Amino acid sequence: MNQAEMVELEKSIDQMMEIARGYGLDFYPMRYEVCPAEVLYTFGAYGMPTRYTHWSFGKSYHRMKLEYDLGLSRIYELVINSDPCYAFLLDGNTLMQNMTVCAHVLAHCDFFKNNSSFSRTSRDMVDRMASNAQRLHAYEMEYGRSRVESLLDAGMALQEHVDASGYVERKQKMRGRQQERTRHRESRSGSPYDDLWALDGTGAPQEPEKEVPARFAGLPTKDIMLFLIEHSSVLEEWERDVLSVLREEMLYFWPQLETKIMNEGWATYWHLRIMRDLDLNESDTIEFAKMHSGVVLPSRTSINPYHLGLAMWENIEKRWNEPTEEERKRFGREPGKGREKMFEVREMENDISFLRNYLTKDLAQELDLFLFQKVGNDWRVVDKEWEHVRDQLCASRVNGGIPVLYVEDGDHNRNGELYIRHAYEGMELDVKHLEKTLPYLYQLWGRNCHLQTVVEGREVVFTHDGKKTQRKFL
């Protein structure tokens, strides 16, 4: 991007924002940064301009950059969910490509700002992650790099197991209130007018409640990270802090895991509309068309979220613009409400509900969606029934595609052992990875760790005792 192109890009961004606003898109102020490939790929690997240091980021940076250098794949942009919204553009892109990217990013930003899943994310995460990184660096100075690294190795292996629903926080608040109430009552009982309460009976000594050990209240919990932070007996204060950094950052990224198809589809839908409204010349039009078709290229062995998302959004628009006779009668749908419906959906849904509510039979057949499975050495198409495809798609999006684990007990066998259960719903875990992850859990918990799951249709418990992992069928 030379100077002239920068000026040109600036002009067209102005124009595109005008168009986008005209369509009703609602975004934060934008901060576009044009940066060279190494920098963009660094941000891509870390997910953020400034983040703590870990070799796994270096590994993914290396792989992404290598693929870019070899022309195998490229990322066009990185957009950050923040206010103002940062978007990083690739210096090596052509003007045309960066224009498309800018339009695409505007719709992402609109989605971040308005989708309900993102309503709890903090919008100043750029700065918070930078300060987290600083703090972790200070720990490296104080406790040594290898200790921090080994803690991060363990923490990052488990960081996906948080509860992003806000349930934990709500529950904690409630517990806090309850404790306050008890404290209140206790404080009353310490006053000189104590005996007065006895008159109306409320102050009568109550049966001590059958207590779960108070420190493990709220089980089972899905938030393994929080459980470790609060209840591990081996972590030092700074180590709990590091884990809470990981948890905080995971919670920030979580809604992006849950809305991948919607979000990418939405952005693709809008860059298409915005670019069509620009006055492009022939060669630009062709270049745009090439780039766009590359983005939405479907794949036989996976689901391209840009492709499926775009098709679904356009389908929603069509169905609410031109409702059938039946829909008009049964649901009272007025024609021409396509856009309105789209904006409603972009606010209310996440990937699972989006797929469940809006992937229709016609669309699934039009897109030729299917299910495949490993049969012998081949991957074969095994099912084309649209409802099965839809249900499998939804199932694969549950919990962002990450297995759901619950902490069941923090004092298993009365020995302070950690008992975790995998909420098995038909998808088995990767046993090798499981056996390699348990030692990390042990490292953070400090005592035996058990994980119950299903392998080959049988209930099995994996136990790590600090030296080796054993499995026991139930």
Place this chain on the structure above:
Amino acid sequence: MSGTQFTLQKDDWSLHRKGQQDQQRHNEKVKQAIKENLGDLISDESIVMSDGRQIVKIPIRSLEEYRIRYNFNKGKHAGTGDGDTQVGDVIAQGKPDAQGTGKGPGKGQGAGDAPGLDYSEANVTLEDIESILFSELELPNLAPKQPDRVTVDDIDYKDVRKTGLMGNIDKKRTLIESIRRNQLNATGRVQILPDDLRFKTWEDVRKPDSCAVVLAMMDTSGSMGLFEKYCARTFFFWMTRFLRTKYETVQIRYIAHHTEAKEVTEEYFFTKGESGGTICSSAYDLALRLIEREYPSSQYNLYPIHFSDGDNLTSDNEKCVKYVTQLCELSQMFGYAEVNQYNRSSTLMNAYSKYHHPNFRNFVIREKSAVYSALRHFFSQRAGEVKPA
């Protein structure tokens, strides 16, 4: 109003190195992982059988980022077809052999698992492994040999002169000379006179030609199976490569023996088996004759290495010890490696365990990865030994 709603910037990012720094750390971890897995890596068939010509890629398992995740191979996944996909169509073959159960052709421990979607495998070249392995090995008992042959193998620009070829002009030194002279004379302007010119000049690099000869001896009697041969092969493979880094030329001669010894080709040595009993002294005898005839120990660094399963004719042991003493006198090191998987009692090792000579070393290999330990055992300065200057 819209003008203030966005900014477009292009900054100088040239000092941004974060990605590279963590990449560096990852590389360090790969190196470390190689080091920890050396025993398994160097006995990996894909390396040893490749003759070392091609670059070998090895998955470094310990760099996987482990997570609790689903088993990709079990379960259904959604895909998008091109319009007329039918149930039963094959869309891929074994390829997304993903996140597997770790079943693969039996190579080392846990090999054959190729994680699928986020495929990650550190590629290691043979050079990477060599540099780490060889940094742990040392040549024992070095003694200066008669430097009868001197070879010129390189030139080195070491000298600077006032005359020379224009193509070899040393610009920096010429400019410094010019500035120095101009400053001395306070002329106030820069001018290059012929007197300022400096030229780089080369010298021949002479090195004494050093030769090493490996006398590979192996028992090819009936009791030597595939495993024993493979261990021997692995050992000789790395040993030759190691010696090549230290000597100009390394020759290797193969002597196969059962009850009698003969010199054979490499292929024959490693693949053909014969039946019959074992008389190890026959190989030693042949080796001694070979040395006498072709490799005088005053000029050659000799490394006779003998691989056997230790199942020697008992009456021959005395003779063996006698010949080994002679071989030890002549060579840098005599190594006896016994491949003994099942911990049988071995007649030859019985004899050798009582035998001591500064140049004599023996080692028992019980499993494939012990080849690495054998290498380290043979190629190390033994404690208490004085390293000749």
